[in-house]
Amino acid sequence: MSTPDLPADAPPNPALHADALTVLRGWTPTSVPAAEARDRTLDLLAAxxxxxxxxxxxxxxxxxxxxxxxxxxRVLLCLHGKFHRWVQLGGHCEPADSTLAGAALREATEESGVTGLRIDPVPIDVDIHPVACQGGSFHYDVRFAVLAPPGAQAQVSEESEELGWFPPHQLPTPLAGGTAQLITPALATLRRAPLHPAP
Known part of the structure; x- marks a missing residue:
C-alpha cells in the first residue's frame, strides 16, 4: 500500500537505503541460505x-x-490475493519509509488492521524470490518478527483474500515458499528480548 504523504513513484528515501546497508552489514544470518541472500542483497544495494x-x-x-x-x-498469515498462497505480511518499501523495520511494521499494520504491533529491529531472515513486478523482477525480502497485543483482531485488507491465526506446527496450505523457515528464528527472537513499539 502507498503512504499518503508521498506518491508511490516518488524517489526512494536515501535514509532507507542507508538503514538497509547498516542493518544487513551488522546482521548475523540465521541460516546458510539467509547468509547467501544477505550477501546478494548487499550487492544489489550497491546500485x-x-x-x-x-x-x-x-x-x-x-x-x-x-x-x-x-x-x-500462533502466527498470523494472509492468503495473498494475487498468488493465492498463505504468506507472512509485508511488501514494497514506500518513499516515506526511513527504516526497513519501519517499512515491515507499516505493512504488517496495514495488512492486518491490528494496531499496537511491536517489532524487533533485527531481521530473522533474508529471502530472494522471483515476482511479477514491472513485468518480472526479484524481491530481496528482509524479514522481521512482530508481536501483536493481547486480544488482537485481524481485519482482511484489499491485498488479502483471507487472514488467519495458525499454530506454528500447523501451517495452512498452499503455503508460500520461505514462510515456514521464519517460525524458528521468530520464536527465538521472542524468547531473547521483548519486541519494540513502532520506530
Whole structure:
C-alpha cells in the first residue's frame, strides 16, 4: 500500500537505503541460505537508493513481518490475493519509509488492521524470490518478527483474500515458499528480548 504523504513513484528515501546497508552489514544470518541472500542483497544495494524502489528492474528490497500473537503460540498469515498462497505480511518499501523495520511494521499494520504491533529491529531472515513486478523482477525480502497485543483482531485488507491465526506446527496450505523457515528464528527472537513499539 502507498503512504499518503508521498506518491508511490516518488524517489526512494536515501535514509532507507542507508538503514538497509547498516542493518544487513551488522546482521548475523540465521541460516546458510539467509547468509547467501544477505550477501546478494548487499550487492544489489550497491546500485544506490534505487534498489529500494519497485521500479528497479534488476530487483528491489522489500520488507515483511511474521506476526506472532501475544503468547507466541500462533502466527498470523494472509492468503495473498494475487498468488493465492498463505504468506507472512509485508511488501514494497514506500518513499516515506526511513527504516526497513519501519517499512515491515507499516505493512504488517496495514495488512492486518491490528494496531499496537511491536517489532524487533533485527531481521530473522533474508529471502530472494522471483515476482511479477514491472513485468518480472526479484524481491530481496528482509524479514522481521512482530508481536501483536493481547486480544488482537485481524481485519482482511484489499491485498488479502483471507487472514488467519495458525499454530506454528500447523501451517495452512498452499503455503508460500520461505514462510515456514521464519517460525524458528521468530520464536527465538521472542524468547531473547521483548519486541519494540513502532520506530
Amino acid at each position: 544506490g537508493p534505487e534498489a529500494m524502489s519497485r521500479t528497479h528492474r534488476a530487483g528491489h528490497v522489500t520488507a515483511s513481518a511474521l506476526v506472532l500473537d501475544a503468547t507466541g503460540s
